[in-house]
Amino acid sequence: MGTNTGLIAVDWGTTNRRAWALAADGAVEDRIADGLGILSVPDFPAAIAALRARWGDRPMLLAGMVGSNRGWIEAPYVPCPAGIAELANGLMRAEGAAIVPGVCDIEDVMRGEEVQLIGAVAAGLMPRDGAACLPGTHAKWARIEDGAIAGFRTVMTGEIFALLKQHSILSAQLQAPVRVGDAFIEGVQRGLDEGELLADLFTIRARALLGGIDDPASHASGLLIGSDVAIGLGVADDGPVALIGDPALTALYAAALEEAERDSVQIDGETAFLAGIHAIASAL
Amino acid sequence: MGTNTGLIAVDWGTTNRRAWALAADGAVEDRIADGLGILSVPDFPAAIAALRARWGDRPMLLAGMVGSNRGWIEAPYVPCPAGIAELANGLMRAEGAAIVPGVCDIEDVMRGEEVQLIGAVAAGLMPRDGAACLPGTHAKWARIEDGAIAGFRTVMTGEIFALLKQHSILSAQLQAPVRVGDAFIEGVQRGLDEGELLADLFTIRARALLGGIDDPASHASGLLIGSDVAIGLGVADDGPVALIGDPALTALYAAALEEAERDSVQIDGETAFLAGIHAIASAL
Numbered sequence: 001m002g003t004n005t006g007l008i009a010v011d012w013g014t015t016n017r018r019a020w021a022l023a024a025d026g027a028v029e030d031r032i033a034d035g036l037g038i039l040s041v042p043d044f045p046a047a048i049a050a051l052r053a054r055w056g057d058r059p060m061l062l063a064g065m066v067g068s069n070r071g072w073i074e075a076p077y078v079p080c081p082a083g084i085a086e087l088a089n090g091l092m093r094a095e096g097a098a099i100v101p102g103v104c105d106i107e108d109v110m111r112g113e114e115v116q117l118i119g120a121v122a123a124g125l126m127p128r129d130g131a132a133c134l135p136g137t138h139a140k141w142a143r144i145e146d147g148a149i150a151g152f153r154t155v156m157t158g159e160i161f162a163l164l165k166q167h168s169i170l171s172a173q174l175q176a177p178v179r180v181g182d183a184f185i186e187g188v189q190r191g192l193d194e195g196e197l198l199a200d201l202f203t204i205r206a207r208a209l210l211g212g213i214d215d216p217a218s219h220a221s222g223l224l225i226g227s228d229v230a231i232g233l234g235v236a237d238d239g240p241v242a243l244i245g246d247p248a249l250t251a252l253y254a255a256a257l258e259e260a261e262r263d264s265v266q267i268d269g270e271t272a273f274l275a276g277i278h279a280i281a282s283a284l
Numbered sequence: 285m286g287t288n289t290g291l292i293a294v295d296w297g298t299t300n301r302r303a304w305a306l307a308a309d310g311a312v313e314d315r316i317a318d319g320l321g322i323l324s325v326p327d328f329p330a331a332i333a334a335l336r337a338r339w340g341d342r343p344m345l346l347a348g349m350v351g352s353n354r355g356w357i358e359a360p361y362v363p364c365p366a367g368i369a370e371l372a373n374g375l376m377r378a379e380g381a382a383i384v385p386g387v388c389d390i391e392d393v394m395r396g397e398e399v400q401l402i403g404a405v406a407a408g409l410m411p412r413d414g415a416a417c418l419p420g421t422h423a424k425w426a427r428i429e430d431g432a433i434a435g436f437r438t439v440m441t442g443e444i445f446a447l448l449k450q451h452s453i454l455s456a457q458l459q460a461p462v463r464v465g466d467a468f469i470e471g472v473q474r475g476l477d478e479g480e481l482l483a484d485l486f487t488i489r490a491r492a493l494l495g496g497i498d499d500p501a502s503h504a505s506g507l508l509i510g511s512d513v514a515i516g517l518g519v520a521d522d523g524p525v526a527l528i529g530d531p532a533l534t535a536l537y538a539a540a541l542e543e544a545e546r547d548s549v550q551i552d553g554e555t556a557f558l559a560g561i562h563a564i565a566s567a568l
Contacts, residue, residue: 069493077494104494107487138453138486154486156452163447168440169422195479196515198508202422202438206393209353210361224482231480 005058008051009277010097011112012066013037018270021055026278030055038065044072048096060097061277064112067092067099077104077111083148084118088283100280108154113140116244116269119276121147125267131236134269135225135249137162141232153235157228161221170204173216180255183215184222188256191226225256233260245269289342292335293561294381295396296350297321302554305339310562314339322349328356332380344381345561348396351376351383361388361395367432368402372567384564392438397424400528400553403560405431409551415520418553419509419533421446425516437519441512445505454488457500464539467499468506472540475510509540517544529553 006029007022015037021030041047048060067075075092082103090101102111113134120126121144128147134140137159142152165174178184190200200223207213232241240263243250250266257264290313291306299321305314325331332344351359359376366387374385386395397418404410405428412431418424421442427434449458462468474484484507491497516525524547527534534550541548 104490107490107494109490109493153483154490155483156486157482159452160444160482163451167447167451168443196518197481198441198444198511199437199439199515202440203391206388206438207391209393210388210391227482231483234480 007278007281008055008058008060008097009274010051010060010062010064010066011115011273012062012064012071013112014039014065014070019051020274021058022274022278026274028274038068038071041072045095048094052096059281061091061100061281062094062097063100063115063273063277067101068111073099075099075101077102077109078114079103080105080152081145081148081150082114083146084122084279084283086148087114087118088280091280091284100277103149103152105152108152110140110152110154113142114149115276115280116272117142117144117149117276118147118279119272119274120242120244120267122279123271123275125272125275126242126265127239130239130242132242132244133232133236133253134244135228135253136245139228139232141235143235143237151235153231155228155231157224161224164201164220165217170201170216170220173204173208173213174220176215176217178218178221178252179215180252181215181218183213184218184252184255185259187219187222187224188226188229188259189222191223191228192230192256192260193226195227195230197223197227221252222256225252226259229253229256229260233262239263240265242267244272291562291565292339292342292344292381293558294335294344294346294348294350295399295557296346296348296355297396298323298349298354303335304558305342306558306562310558312558322352322355325356329379332378336380343565345375345384345565346378346381347384347399347557347561351385352395355383357383359383359385361386361393362398363387364389364436365429365432365434366398367430368406368563368567370432371398371402372564375564375568384561387433387436389436392436394424394436394438397426398433399560399564400556401426401428401433401560402431402563403556403558404526404528404551406563407555407559409556409559410526410549411523414523414526416526416528417516417520417537418528419512419537420529423512423516425519427519427521435519437515439512439515441508445508448485448504449501454485454500454504457488457492457497458504460499460501462502462505462536463499464536465499465502467497468502468536468539469543471503471506471508472510472513472543473506475507475512476514476540476544477510479511479514481507481511505536506540509536510543513537513540513544517546523547524549526551528556
């Protein structure tokens with residue numbers, strides 16, 4: 001494929017889409033972000049054609065849920081260890097574009113995060129052997145060996161927090177913004193130490209009834225992220241953790257990792273994604 | 285108050301109400317069960333009068349969320365240790381009825397379950413020193429000492445399962461009835477051993493994408509109940525566990541406790557509740 005003519009990169013999720021026009025050197029020329037997730041696309045070839053009409057005839061790589069069994073064309077999971085070469089070999093050719101495959105481990109899957117992981121390595125933002133975490137709805141913790149994803153584990157942290165915030169008995173207490181402070185850190189410490197999340201969460205309700213709890217939203221977030229980190233460090237078991245994603249979220253994980261006495265480096269998720277797409281395209 | 289004239293007992297929850305007319309010896313003369321939970325009652329004195337019109341002029345004891353800050357009249361929590369005498373002393377007199385107080389521990393609360401716990405002891409269904417568990421939306425594990433609730437812990441097992449079933453990415457996989465079988469037991473073992481619920485739950489999704497998982501609803505239930513039991517046994521730390529509640533649910537916990545090599549005895553929740561109300565009334 002090559003990148004002499006530049007590239008179009010699309011991070012195509014379930015409910016959102018982000019797309020970039022990249023120059024031959026990987027620099028961003030233009031970008032769009034909209035709600036045209038895979039569940040909202042009536043006609044994928046037409047959506048592809050619209051991107052090409054805007055940005056011209058250049059190679060286009062799609063990643064994320066667009067390659068799932070609910071997306072456009074299924075791009076089968078590549079097993080670990082999965083690096084640039086394995087992802088490039090696993091590309092699924094489609095009409096006017098190619099779809100990056102997801103990655104699977106023994107009983108786990110990712111789709112979209114693999115591009116950020118190998119991109120963080122390709123951009124020199126994390127070592128070729130190290131630990132990484134992508135916080136989010138389904139947080140991913142990965143062990144990187146020789147630049148490839150050697151193993152990973154998914155933790156449902158963001159989804160459980162959202163369920164608790166939207167639908168649970170704790171809902172009214174969880175509406176405030178989450179911030180790093182005493183309540184958050186107290187939650188992190190419990191989450192790291194106890195492994196008793198199902199019970200610790202109810203103390204938020206009980207403490208409110210028994211006289212109040214300061215900043216329950218941050219405390220609940222701390223409990224969940226502390227529990228998440230306790231699990232994740234079993235996978236990302238050596239060296240500083242590369243935290244890849246939205247800065248507001250990676251900052252929470254950095255604070256939690258500090259409680260666990262682990263160093264971390266925060267890496268912008270978009271930067272990692274674009275570096276990953278560029279690296280895969282360059283390998284073709 | 286005495287019970288020479290019999291008694292009216294009401295288990296008044298948030299969304300449901302159950303009421304019984306009891307003879308002087310505690311035998312059930314009549315019962316109703318309806319959707320008149322505390323959130324649906326426009327006029328508590330009128331609702332009380334309607335019960336009395338049906339069953340005559342006898343003492344009436346109310347338990348459950350009717351005594352909460354969202355109920356009729358708040359009956360403040362009695363601290364542990366709480367037995368028959370403490371609950372009787374904490375009764376909140378209201379117009380035509382008395383409300384049983386809830387019980388609090390350092391950072392936990394119960395309201396309604398305390399009647400079942402002391403009732404199970406009063407009826408001789410569990411020893412005066414032992415361990416008990418009431419499965420449900422918010423499962424309660426309690427340590428009973430000299431017939432009183434000495435300490436307890438709430439685990440949000442039922443609520444989290446319901447949230448996952450109704451609103452999560454696992455929803456479609458969790459609609460089948462839960463039954464004790466290989467998938468359930470495999471989940472219980474993981475829940476007991478790992479303390480990594482937030483990650484273990486996602487394997488249900490991943491395994492479906494990677495080739496299928498048998499009976500995911502039972503497996504998820506097993507993961508949650510196994511995690512619950514691992515926490516609860518820290519409270520209910522000696523002797524057989526008295527499982528009090530709905531027989532379909534106590535059977536699942538009995539199977540999980542067997543995996544944890546702990547004996548259990550299943551006790552019908554209604555029997556325990558009525559014995560508890562009778563015991564409190566008799567202590568007045």
